[in-house]
Amino acid sequence: MKSDFEHEQHQEYFTNWKKSYDAPKELPNSFLNELPGLRYAYEAHLQPNTRKPLxxxxxxxxxxxxxxxxxxxxxxxxxxxxxxxxxxxxxxxxxxxxxxxxxxxxxxxxxxxxxxxxxxxxxxxxxxxxxxxxxxxxxxxxxxxxxxxxxxxxxxxxxxxxxxxxxxxxxxxxxxxxxxxxxxxxxxxxxxxxxxxxxxxxxxxxxxxxxxxxxxxxxATETFSLFNNTQTSHRADELNIIEKRLMDPEFVSTCFTLKEFTHFMSHYRLSEWMEKTFGEKNPYIDESRADLFNDDKEDKPSK
Known part of the structure; x- marks a missing residue:
């Protein structure tokens, strides 16, 4: 008798729940143009593509x-x-x-x-x-x-x-x-x-x-690999002498861009070549170096 009673109670609960689920939902006013039997409402905003192939x-x-x-x-x-x-x-x-x-x-x-x-x-x-x-x-x-x-x-x-x-x-x-x-x-x-x-x-x-x-x-990759392939200090480790120096407020580094660095390296190697070729004490080497480097300061388009 007890098991029959519980079964009837479960059956009645399931029937009432199914009726309430199947009942049509009333859509909000902003979706009155949707179908009345639709259970999910949505809005779509479509914009035309103005970039056509040329x-x-x-x-x-x-x-x-x-x-x-x-x-x-x-x-x-x-x-x-x-x-x-x-x-x-x-x-x-x-x-x-x-x-x-x-x-x-x-x-x-x-x-x-x-x-x-x-x-x-x-x-x-x-x-x-x-x-x-x-x-x-x-x-x-x-x-x-x-x-x-x-x-x-x-x-x-x-x-x-x-x-x-x-x-x-x-x-x-x-x-x-x-x-x-x-x-x-x-x-x-x-x-x-x-x-x-x-x-x-x-x-x-x-x-x-x-x-x-x-x-x-x-x-670029091989330059970055200089740091990626070396051991770094852990957070718990005490800073080494270089790291301490870098964090010292009194440390003043030379700031330069990649463009400035490449110009410096090319000028330095060229200056070395001129001194080796013409001699360090050549009276015209400073004038030639100044003219050459001044011409190289501006970007020149290719021929």
Whole structure:
């Protein structure tokens, strides 16, 4: 009798619970447009994608100019994938058009040389140092600018004039157009860029950029490994004499940037070479050293 009573009580409880669960819920006023039998309410806010893939070539340039925004000064960033020199165009007063993954094209009266030099100035290593590094590998013309993962390659020599620059870090794949001796480059987010560059020249520039990128990576990783592969003090250990000196308020270190350090090292080695070649007491060595170092202070674009 006791077991029957408990079974009936459990059955009645389960039946009442199921009825209350199956009863239709009354939706709040903000969801009155939903179906009455829906047990879960939600809101969806959809925004259209305004960044459409672009076809960038000479024949399409009038359209690209029509959708561009004018800027007095342009600061390119990692999202920039093409800086095009349009000084020779007679149908526009602008000299440069810049394409980005995150915003519409930008146009400016500034020449591309000025736009790129502003970008170089914000990087740890100046273009002059990248060029000197490239010359050690035999890259005497059209040296790519490599700064970590960001790689910009000039289409032509830029010693005296401006040129166009394409960002290799946004290129996914390429197609050779042998009939026209051009390269069709496919950029992230499905942008299509037609470069008036021969396949041989394009491959050569990619190989140069790859070499410079590899060298930078090896220098950075092996420098960091000097600290990663050595034993450090534990928190409970007493500080050693060097650590104490570093924490001493009276310790004043020489502050310098990576750019300043690389310039110093290159100048120091060059000065040593001049003294060894011409003699330390040569009366013209100081004048030659001053002229050479003053010319090397400014970033010089590649030929």
């Amino acid at each position: 076809l960038i070539e000479e024949d399409n340039l009038p359209f690209l100019l029509s959708i561009s925004q004018e800027k007095s000064h342009i600061l390119i960033d990692p999202s920039t994938y093409y800086v095009k020199d349009i000084r020779d165009r007679k149908d526009t007063p602008f000299n440069t058009i810049v394409f980005s993954l995150t915003e519409p094209p930008l146009v400016t009266r500034e020449v591309s040389k000025v736009v790129m030099e502003r970008y170089f100035d914000q990087k740890p290593l100046c273009y002059a140092f990248i060029q000197s590094l490239g010359k050690s590998f035999g890259f005497h013309q059209r040296c790519p600018f490599v700064s970590g993962h960001e790689i910009f390659i000039p289409e032509k020599g830029s010693t005296n004039n401006s040129t166009s620059w394409y960002a290799a870090h946004h290129i996914l794949y390429v197609v050779e157009l042998k009939k026209t001796n051009q390269m069709r480059v496919f950029i992230r987010q499905h942008h299509d860029l037609l470069l008036d560059i021969s396949p041989h020249s394009f491959k050569e520039q990619i190989d140069r950029a790859t070499t410079l990128s590899h060298v930078q990576y090896k220098l």
